[in-house]
Structures are given as structure tokens and as C-alpha cells.
Amino acid sequence: MIISTFEEYNATYKKSVDKPEDFWSEIASEFYWQKKWDKVLDWNFDEPNIKWFINGKFNITENAIDRHLPEKANKTAFIWEANSIDANHRVITYQNLHDEVCKVANTLKSFGTKKGDRVCIYMPMIPETIFAMLACARIGAIHSVVFAGFSSSALAGRIQDSDCKIVLTTDGACRGAKDIPIKAVVDEALETCPCVEKVLIYKHTNTPITINKAKDIIWQDVVPSALSTCEAELMDSEDVLFILYTSGSTGKPKGVVHTCGGYMVYTCYTFKNVFQINTGTDSKDLFWCTADVGWITGHSYITYGPLLAGASSVIFEGVPTFPDAGRFWKVVDKHKVTHFYTAPTAIRALEACGLDFVTPYKLDSLKVLGSVGEPINEEAWHWYNNNIGKGKCPLVDTWWQTETGGILISALAGVTPTKPSFATLPLPGIQPLLVDDKGNELFGNNVEGNLCIRFPWPSIIRTTYGDHNRCKEAYFSTYKGLYFTGDGCRRDENGFYRITGRVDDVMNVSGHRIGTAEVESAINMHADVVESAVVAYPHDIKGQGIYAYVIVPSTTKNHDNLRKEILAEVTKIIGPIAKPDKIQVVSGLPKTRSGKIMRRILRKVAEGELTSLGDTSTLLDPLVVDEIIKGRL
Numbered sequence: 001m002i003i004s005t006f007e008e009y010n011a012t013y014k015k016s017v018d019k020p021e022d023f024w025s026e027i028a029s030e031f032y033w034q035k036k037w038d039k040v041l042d043w044n045f046d047e048p049n050i051k052w053f054i055n056g057k058f059n060i061t062e063n064a065i066d067r068h069l070p071e072k073a074n075k076t077a078f079i080w081e082a083n084s085i086d087a088n089h090r091v092i093t094y095q096n097l098h099d100e101v102c103k104v105a106n107t108l109k110s111f112g113t114k115k116g117d118r119v120c121i122y123m124p125m126i127p128e129t130i131f132a133m134l135a136c137a138r139i140g141a142i143h144s145v146v147f148a149g150f151s152s153s154a155l156a157g158r159i160q161d162s163d164c165k166i167v168l169t170t171d172g173a174c175r176g177a178k179d180i181p182i183k184a185v186v187d188e189a190l191e192t193c194p195c196v197e198k199v200l201i202y203k204h205t206n207t208p209i210t211i212n213k214a215k216d217i218i219w220q221d222v223v224p225s226a227l228s229t230c231e232a233e234l235m236d237s238e239d240v241l242f243i244l245y246t247s248g249s250t251g252k253p254k255g256v257v258h259t260c261g262g263y264m265v266y267t268c269y270t271f272k273n274v275f276q277i278n279t280g281t282d283s284k285d286l287f288w289c290t291a292d293v294g295w296i297t298g299h300s301y302i303t304y305g306p307l308l309a310g311a312s313s314v315i316f317e318g319v320p321t322f323p324d325a326g327r328f329w330k331v332v333d334k335h336k337v338t339h340f341y342t343a344p345t346a347i348r349a350l351e352a353c354g355l356d357f358v359t360p361y362k363l364d365s366l367k368v369l370g371s372v373g374e375p376i377n378e379e380a381w382h383w384y385n386n387n388i389g390k391g392k393c394p395l396v397d398t399w400w401q402t403e404t405g406g407i408l409i410s411a412l413a414g415v416t417p418t419k420p421s422f423a424t425l426p427l428p429g430i431q432p433l434l435v436d437d438k439g440n441e442l443f444g445n446n447v448e449g450n451l452c453i454r455f456p457w458p459s460i461i462r463t464t465y466g467d468h469n470r471c472k473e474a475y476f477s478t479y480k481g482l483y484f485t486g487d488g489c490r491r492d493e494n495g496f497y498r499i500t501g502r503v504d505d506v507m508n509v510s511g512h513r514i515g516t517a518e519v520e521s522a523i524n525m526h527a528d529v530v531e532s533a534v535v536a537y538p539h540d541i542k543g544q545g546i547y548a549y550v551i552v553p554s555t556t557k558n559h560d561n562l563r564k565e566i567l568a569e570v571t572k573i574i575g576p577i578a579k580p581d582k583i584q585v586v587s588g589l590p591k592t593r594s595g596k597i598m599r600r601i602l603r604k605v606a607e608g609e610l611t612s613l614g615d616t617s618t619l620l621d622p623l624v625v626d627e628i629i630k631g632r633l
């Protein structure tokens with residue numbers, strides 16, 4: 001199952017395309033199934049209807065935990081590194097993990113939680129968050145993790161959309177120098193969420209909280225005394241494992257649905273092959289993915305992939321720049337991290353702080369580096385490769401999405417070639433193609449177009465929660481018979497893929513996916529805003545920044561105040577990650593005669609590409625463009 005040479009990659013890839021069902025069946029056979037599947041795959045991309053390992057019965061936590069216990073009970077599953085540099089780290093072995101997950105699972109059961117119920121997890125990066133996810137999976141409840149930086153209104157929307165019965169949270173969270181009162185955010189959200197019956201609160205920061213006697217239960221009062229064994233619920237391969245909300249180009253965020261069987265097989269397979277980590281009982285390999293479990297990277301490569309593979313990982317509560325910009329490297333040396341996986345935005349931010357924060361550290365334990373979340377520019381690639389990897393660690397640029405569940409295009413560390421700013425080659429089982437705007441396939445090399453995938457892989461999105469048609473429209477309707485990624489891509493002369501960024505109205509700000517429509521609707525909540533248009537522009541650290549054009553009545557004179565209020569509004573409705581970097585007040589927006597906003601023009605202005613605006617004469621009011629250019633920030 002582990003590919004160890006380039007030749008083997010080529011042969012494996014060929015087999016995976018020629019005989020996908022045999023290929024995945026062999027890989028799936030390495031897991032523990034209580035009942036084997038009857039058929040490997042059923043699919044069409046029209047409805048879409050995709051099913052893997054049909055009628056297979058098992059539980060993902062038996063594969064991620066119990067299966068390892070005979071040999072690895074005392075092996076480290078996680079080392080938790082706190083936000084505070086003075087706090088002790090925690091070591092959680094596979095046996096500890098088993099016991100803690102079962103205790104939380106039994107607690108959830110005592111609340112009446114059953115298979116299929118939705119449980120929202122709104123927690124910071126602490127081991128209990130992982131226990132909570134796995135406890136849901138243990139009893140067949142569907143977890144919906146919401147990033148703990150989202151606002152109460154964003155949280156409420158997600159709880160309501162999937163009708164969550166239970167919320168798991170903490171009193172507070174520490175992120176860098178900030179203390180965030182998490183429970184207070186939950187309290188506010190629950191004012192509009194009557195579906196929630198119980199709230200389980202892990203006391204983490206001792207932040208004072210208000211207790212609602214009807215619903216609130218303190219974790220420490222019930223979980224420690226719960227039983228440390230819990231029979232795993234028998235799940236079907238296509239039972240839902242989790243929902244994770246992500247932004248699209250239109251409307252509110254959609255709940256991407258992943259199911260148990262395919263997700264298990266794919267995340268484990270890709271984890272082992274991309275990172276080439278030794279997961280043996282006595283192996284000293286230590287993986288560290290710096291993402292938050294609130295995003296798909298945290299689901300697939302903090303929680304599920306590494307545990308399914310029986311690996312040891314670091315989980316980190318803090319931020320890269322606290323107490324200073326050497327924190328990542330201090331943690332690498334402290335725990336002797338061997339495999340380090342982070343986002344380009346973190347690399348760029350640390351690069352900007354200078355090498356003084358790197359040189360005090362040895363970093364000699366590192367063997368493999370990874371990048372995820374957005375295109376990594378060549379400069380950041382080289383900085384990471386030279387100063388962190390010391391030129392001796394393969395650097396894998398892993399391209400994938402919430403909807404894909406796992407990595408689709410990436411080098412295999414030390415096995416297949418790398419190339420700065422290229423994700424390089426598709427993993428076995430992945431059949432990418434490029435199409436032009438009309439959907440014609442672009443054959444051969446040295447071509448650029450829209451990235452699609454023509455055949456399903458086990459962890460492909462199954463539906464969008466509560467609205468299957470949205471899934472069909474967003475991913476399977478643009479180009480008939482293909483999964484459309486929303487990304488632009490170039491295939492170079494060697495057939496290597498380079499992702500060039502989104503071609504739809506989705507922005508990627510510091511590796512976070514944010515829809516322009518979402519930000520616009522938050523801005524429009526400000527009483528003075530008549531209309532707004534949001535676009536992304538290149539940003540040195542964040543990759544993309546948010547540029548908002550707003551129309552307000554001429555009576556609104558104090559624009560500095562207006563900007564502050566808009567930022568507060570966006571923070572309230574979505575969260576601080578969606579705050580525009582620039583807000584330009586305009587008297588009109590460039591629109592076609594049919595009233596459609598010409599975002600292309602707004603994007604060019606925001607990017608400073610003023611000479612290539614194209615033909616503006618067909619606009620309803622061409623003069624508006626001159627005004628926008630003059631007032632450009």
C-alpha cells in the first residue's frame with residue numbers, strides 16, 4: 001500500500017485508472033470491517049449519486065483506535081502543546097485516547113444522542129475536541145465542527161441548518177495573547193437555536209460563564225465518571241460521518257457531507273503515501289499539522305488520517321507568532337517533529353519576521369515538509385525549503401478541498417519529484433483534466449484551464465446537507481459528467497499541475513475560504529450601505545486580501561466611522577477572518593445594462609491592473625469606472 005519509488009507510483013497510478021475498483025478494494029481490505037462490502041462502487045455524476053464499498057459495515061473509530069491497541073496501547077497518539085509557553089504539554093496514548101473517547105461517547109449517549117443525530121462542536125485546539133469528534137463517530141452521531149473563530153451568528157446559522165441537538169464547547173479559548181469567551185458566543189447563538197437540547201462545556205480557561213440550568217452541563221462533572229468502554233455503533237459505508245460547512249460562490253455556506261467508508265480509506269491512504277511517515281510501534285516519526293480542526297485539513301490530517309494510520313502527532317493550541325515568531329520552530333525542536341504540515345500564509349508571515357526567529361533552533365529532526373490551503377508562491381516555497389527544511393526535506397505542496405475530503409494532487413515525499421509552486425501529480429485514483437470555459441477538454445501539456453475530475457475517488461463529497469440540488473449545481477452542473485473544482489490550473493511541459501487559484505467568486509484569505517456573497521451580505525446589514533461588491537486582491541501575507549466597494553448615501557459623511565462600523569458588522573455576522581482589508585466608498589458600481597455587477601473590472605482595479613480593464617463602453621454608466629479608479633485605495 002505504500003508507494004516507495006517513482007516507478008511504483010507510475011505503475012500504481014496506471015492500475016488505479018485501469019481498474020479503479022480492484023485498486024480501491026485492495027486498499028480497503030487493509031481495514032477492519034465487521035461485514036465486507038458487496039460492491040466497490042456505484043456512481044454517476046449527473047444526479048450525483050456516489051457510493052463506495054456498498055453495504056460494508058464497520059465503525060471508523062475501531063479502525064482509528066481499537067485496531068491499534070494490541071500493539072500500540074502505549075504509543076503516543078497525540079502530544080498537545082498549549083498556547084502558553086509555560087504550560088505543560090500533554091501526552092495522550094492510544095489507550096488514553098480509547099478511554100477518553102468512550103467516556104465522551106457514553107456521556108453523549110446519556111443525553112439521548114443516537115445514531116444520525118447532529119452534534120455541533122465549537123471548541124479550540126485541545127485534545128478534548130478530538131475526543132468529541134471521535135465520540136460522535138463511535139456512536140454514529142454526525143459531527144459538525146465549527147471553527148471557534150466564527151461569530152455567534154455564523155455559529156447559529158450552522159447549528160440551525162443541520163438541526164443540531166447537542167453543542168460541545170469550552171468556557172474560553174486562548175489564541176496568542178487573546179482570551180476568547182467561547183461559551184458566551186454559544187449562549188448568544190443559542191438564542192435562535194431551539195433545536196439544541198444540551199450543551200456540554202469543557203472548563204479549559206476558567207473564564208467565568210453563565211449557566212443555563214435547563215441545558216448546560218460541565219464536562220468535568222460528568223465525563224470523568226463515565227464508563228471507559230463503549231461498544232462502537234455498526235455503521236454502513238455510506239452513513240454520514242460528518243458535515244463541514246464551507247463557503248461557495250453563492251449564498252450561505254453549505255454543509256459538505258462525508259460518509260464513513262470512503263473517507264476512512266482515502267484519508268488513511270493519502271496520509272501514509274503523501275507524507276511517507278513510519279507508523280511502526282517503535283517509530284519516532286512525529287507528524288504535526290498546524291491547521292485547526294475547524295477546517296477540513298484538521299479533520300483529515302489531524303484527526304482521522306493520522307489515527308487511522310496509527311501515527312503520532314502534535315496538536316497545537318496557539319498561533320505561529322506567540323509569544324514570538326519562533327514558536328513553531330521551538331515546538332519542532334522540543335518534541336522532535338519529523339513531518340511538518342502548514343499553510344503558505346503562515347510561512348509568509350514568519351518569513352516577514354526574519355531569520356532571527358529561525359536560527360536559534362536546530363530543526364534537525366525534520367524529514368518532510370508540507371503545504372496546504374492556497375497556492376504557495378515560489379519565494380515562500382524556497383524560504384520554507386531552505387531555512388526550515390535546510391534543503392534536505394522533500395516539500396509536498398498538497399492540493400485539495402473540503403469537498404474532496406483528502407489530498408488529490410501532490411508529490412509523495414521523497415518518492416516523486418517536486419517543483420516549486422506546483423502541486424505536481426495526481427495521487428493514484430485521481431483523474432484530473434483541464435477544460436476551457438465551454439467545457440472542451442484541453443489535451444496535452446503546456447495548457448491552462450479549469451480543473452475538473454472525471455472519475456470518483458472514495459472521499460468525494462456525497463451531498464450538501466439538506467439540499468442535494470445545491471451539490472449538483474455547485475460541482476456537477478458546470479461541465480456535464482465532471483466534478484468541477486472551482487480552481488484554475490496549468491499543466492506544464494512535464495504534465496505537472498500548478499493550481500493558479502479560484503476562478504469563481506470564492507476568496508482564499510490566509511488559507512480560509514470565504515465567499516464574496518457572504519461578505520457582501522454582511523456589509524449590507526449596515527444601515528447606511530445601499531449596495532456593496534467584494535473582490536479579492538493579492539496580499540503579501542494573506543495570499544488574498546478582501547477589497548470592498550460600498551455605496552452609501554451622500555449624507556453619510558464620516559467615512560472613517562463607517563469603515564469601523566462595517567468591520568464590526570462583518571465580525572459580528574461572520575467573524576474577524578472575513579473583515580475587509582480595504583473599504584472604498586463609491587457612488588456607483590460598474591454594471592451591465594442588465595444590472596449585473598462587472599466584478600472583473602472591480603478585481604482589476606483592486607489589483608492595480610488599470611491598463612487592462614477591457615471594454616467599459618457597454619456599461620450602464622462608464623464614468624463610474626473613472627471615479628472608482630481615482631478613489632482606489
Ligand code: PRX
Binds near residue numbers: 371375376485511
Ligand atoms: O483554491 C484551492 C485552495 O483552497 C481551496 C479549497 O479550500 P478549502 O475547501 O478550505 O480546503 C483547504 C484545505 C484543503 C481550493 O479550491 N487550495 C488548497 N490547497 C491548495 C490550494 N491552492 C493551491 N495549492 C494548494 N496546495
